[in-house]
Amino acid sequence: MRTVALFGNPLRRLHSVVMHNAAFAAFDIDARYELRELQEPELADQVRQARNEKWLGFQITAPYKQAIMSLLDEVEPAARRIGAVNSVEIGEDGRLIGFNTDVIGFMTAVRNCAHADLTGARVVVAGSGGVGHAATYGLAEAGVERLTVLDLDAADARRLATEFSAFTQIEPMAFDDPRTGDRLGEADLFVNATSVGMLTPGPVVDVARISPEAAVFDVVYVPSQTELVRQARARGMRAAGGADMLVAQAAAAFVRWTGTEDPTTLMREAVEPLLHCADLTP
Numbered sequence: 001m002r003t004v005a006l007f008g009n010p011l012r013r014l015h016s017v018v019m020h021n022a023a024f025a026a027f028d029i030d031a032r033y034e035l036r037e038l039q040e041p042e043l044a045d046q047v048r049q050a051r052n053e054k055w056l057g058f059q060i061t062a063p064y065k066q067a068i069m070s071l072l073d074e075v076e077p078a079a080r081r082i083g084a085v086n087s088v089e090i091g092e093d094g095r096l097i098g099f100n101t102d103v104i105g106f107m108t109a110v111r112n113c114a115h116a117d118l119t120g121a122r123v124v125v126a127g128s129g130g131v132g133h134a135a136t137y138g139l140a141e142a143g144v145e146r147l148t149v150l151d152l153d154a155a156d157a158r159r160l161a162t163e164f165s166a167f168t169q170i171e172p173m174a175f176d177d178p179r180t181g182d183r184l185g186e187a188d189l190f191v192n193a194t195s196v197g198m199l200t201p202g203p204v205v206d207v208a209r210i211s212p213e214a215a216v217f218d219v220v221y222v223p224s225q226t227e228l229v230r231q232a233r234a235r236g237m238r239a240a241g242g243a244d245m246l247v248a249q250a251a252a253a254f255v256r257w258t259g260t261e262d263p264t265t266l267m268r269e270a271v272e273p274l275l276h277c278a279d280l281t282p
Contacts, residue, residue: 002031003053004257007046007068008061011035013222015271016059019250022270023263031056031258040067047071050088051096056257057089065130072098082137083163084130087253099256102134105249106219107142113240114189114215119143124183126150126175126204127193128160131219135193136160140168148183150175150205175205184209192218197226207231215239221246224275243268243275 006016020033036046043064050058060068065084069075072088075098079085085098111118121144125135128151139147148171151157157172164170173180184190187210196204198220207228210216216232221242232239251264 002029003050003055004031004033004057004059005036005046005050005055006033006059006061007036007038007043007064009037009039009063011037011061015221015246015274016250018274019247019267019271020254023251023254023260023267026263026266027258027260029258029260038064040064043067044071047096050090051094054094055090057087057253059087059253060085062130069098072096074098076100078103078137081164081167082133084133086249087256089256100134101249101252101256102131102245103138103141104252105245105247106131106135107138108248109240109242109244110138110189110191110215110217112244113217113238115238116188116215118189120145121188122146122183122186123189123191124148124150124187124210125191125193126196128156128172129193132193133160133163135191135219136164136168136170139191140164140170144189147171148173150177150180180205181209185211187211187214190214190216192216192220192226192228195220197228198222202226203228203231207235210237212237218242219245221275243271247271 017033024031068085073095079098079100082100087099087101089097123139123144128149149157150173154174161170161172190210192204196202216237216239218226218228219242220226224241229239229241247268251267254263
């Protein structure tokens with residue numbers, strides 16, 4: 001039996017395990033997906049084990065999406081530009097190739113939410129961390145006209161703008177900047193790329209300040225309907241949580257490892273009960 005694992009710390013959710021193992025079963029692939037909660041000094045040994053045992057591949061989540069890069073033989077250009085790897089393919093020769101499916105997952109979900117071509121759109125993204133990097137990269141590639149990134153500290157947003165300055169212009173801004181209200185009021189799309197709504201109460205911004213014509217996308221998938229999404233829908237806005245992103249990024253990695261057809265539908269069916277069970281957790 002071949003192995004695929006998720007490396008991270010902490011690892012408290014089984015969503016990835018459920019999705020991938022359902023897909024392995026459906027395609028009659030003798031493999032299993034498991035969780036490996038690690039301390040950073042253990043990461044190199046786990047990568048060595050994956051190479052030596054010829055796993056199909058592995059995935060990486062917080063806080064190791066950057067630390068993993070120095071342990072790989074190759075990092076694909078998009079992942080290098082984003083500055084994070086969330087998936088690794090292991091070749092027949094044992095070569096470790098890092099790639100990033102967060103952008104694929106994010107853009108698939110955002111397009112499903114917005115129901116519109118994003119070319120020329122005005123977008124506000126809350127958060128300049130790992131998911132914020134993936135989101136802004138994908139949006140820039142999609143040709144948005146104006147991209148504003150908000151963070152508690154404008155310096156964090158400025159760092160992201162500097163990192164991406166070679167291929168796109170990002171307007172960095174603090175949440176309390178006086179211009180924030182104008183940007184929200186003019187937005188065609190608002191994205192929450194923070195953990196607000198999951199780890200802390202939400203919404204991340206006052207929904208009433210966002211243009212009523214805008215679409216709202218929240219990367220958080222637990223709970224399945226965050227306060228941001230609930231309030232946006234109550235105003236009649238197009239809004240969605242992060243479940244589509246979760247499934248799409250997993251499906252992209254699965255196809256890369258196995259060469260099968262797209263497992264999105266069966267992965268979504270497998271994880272759906274888990275998504276709704278999470279809403280009942282106090």
